[in-house]
Amino acid sequence: MLLRHTLYYFTARGLPGLVNFAALAVFTRLLAPEEFGRYALVLAGVGLANVIFFQWLRLVLARFYQANRSCREQYLGGIFALFLSVAVPVTGAGLVLALAWPDPLWQGLLLLSVALLLTQAWFELNLSLAQASIEPVRYGKLSGTKAVVAITLGGSLAWLGLGATAPVVGLVAAHLISFLAFGWFAWRGVKPALPGSDTLKSQLGYGLPLTVTFALSWVVSGSDRLLIAWLLDERSVGVYAAGYDLAFQTLMLVLTIINTAAFPLAVKALERGGGPAAKRQLGENGQLIFVAAIAGGCGFVALAPQVVEIVIGTEFRSDALAIFPWVVFACAIAGIKAFHFDLAFQLGVASRWLVLTGAAAALSNLALNMLLIPGFGILGAAWATLAAFVISALLSAVLGLRVFDMPPLGPMIGRALVIGGFSGGVAWLAAGQFTSVWSGLVSGLLAGTVVGLAACWLLNVAGVRARLQQRFSG
Structure with missing residues (x-):
């Protein structure tokens, strides 16, 4: 089950990850280093605020959803109410900070940061819900839509010369569009209602x-x-x-x-x-x-x-x-x-x-x-x-x-070091045979992957050899 679910989520998160990989290539070519630096500072600040104010809700949802699946709507109603209880004062404080900031450039970026914080926190809560429900397809649709919209809109705005503002606007729109397309129906019938004091105490x-x-x-x-x-x-x-x-x-x-x-x-x-x-x-x-x-x-x-x-x-x-x-x-x-x-x-x-x-x-x-x-x-x-x-x-x-x-840690560390040494060494040797950058990358990636998978088979990582032998022999 672990390997099967990993393959599901490799598609669900891997493909959006490749899009995000492309986004880095796009933005480091369309933005100057100082503009990319401002964008990175926005992401860092929003990331900190997201962790402080909203991360605990995602963790509670992921940890206790299975235990409350028999009363799903009531449980999600409590999560929804807690999100709103945090989002309202955070929004007010963020707007005050942005409007009081002396630098006009950063004032605009801070206003966008408030919008990014709220949309990102809600989007990630929906990802946690899909994960806790063990729904990799919906997880992939949410992640994929967000990644594609972010690079398409953000890249277009960067090409038009909007600087650090461009990728931030792209992310805000991407979070909203992906939720409206694939997330909203998971909350049908859910009404916000704060959980009881005992439940809230255990969650906190x-x-x-x-x-x-x-x-x-x-x-x-x-x-x-x-x-x-x-x-x-x-x-x-x-x-x-x-x-x-x-x-x-x-x-x-x-x-x-x-x-x-x-x-x-x-x-x-x-x-x-x-x-x-x-x-x-x-x-x-x-x-x-x-x-x-x-x-x-x-x-x-x-x-x-x-x-x-x-x-x-x-x-x-x-x-x-x-x-x-x-x-x-x-x-x-x-x-x-x-x-x-x-x-x-x-x-x-x-x-x-x-x-x-x-x-x-x-x-x-x-x-x-x-x-x-x-x-x-x-x-x-x-x-x-x-x-x-x-x-x-x-x-x-x-x-x-x-x-x-x-x-025990010993078998995990030993197998990982053996596989890492062989696959990394082979990848380096294969890549060094080519002067072309793309040829070197592709050959090194393929050679290292093949050797790594073969080593995983020989060392029976996560029981892969035993499972496949059992499956094919049956």
């Missing part, structure tokens, strides 16, 4: 510690852009964001696809079979996460020169390539932490411990950024990010064992 007890955790995670992944803008300039933010987003978002997309399919299965196993069943499911899930993170990271680094030249605009390339390997492995560590180690706290309903791991990462990241950016520029920010994720992952792994019975 689960969601708020995770909100603090994700806010602290944002400090690691997003505050570097604000610090670069403060310590350097907006142009440096633009070139850093281009390289960071290409490396981090592409690998994280693969890991998120796996987790999107895997997490509901772990929750379902826990609800129906208890801790032992959840541990078995986590063993399969974790093996897939480790292999994708480490092998994918090795392959991505091996093909970095080709990927950067194809995707990133000329003005961004040299700086993007310098930070690329560091960000790739930071992403691999971050994905393993978020999609494996942290699940101990979510399934064990002990999310308060995540605050400690997030605080350690955030504090170390801020300190290292302040220390390294003045001397090493954006490369120092990449080093700080990698170090912070390593610290938080180690802490999460150790503390998680006290909360939930997790599967």
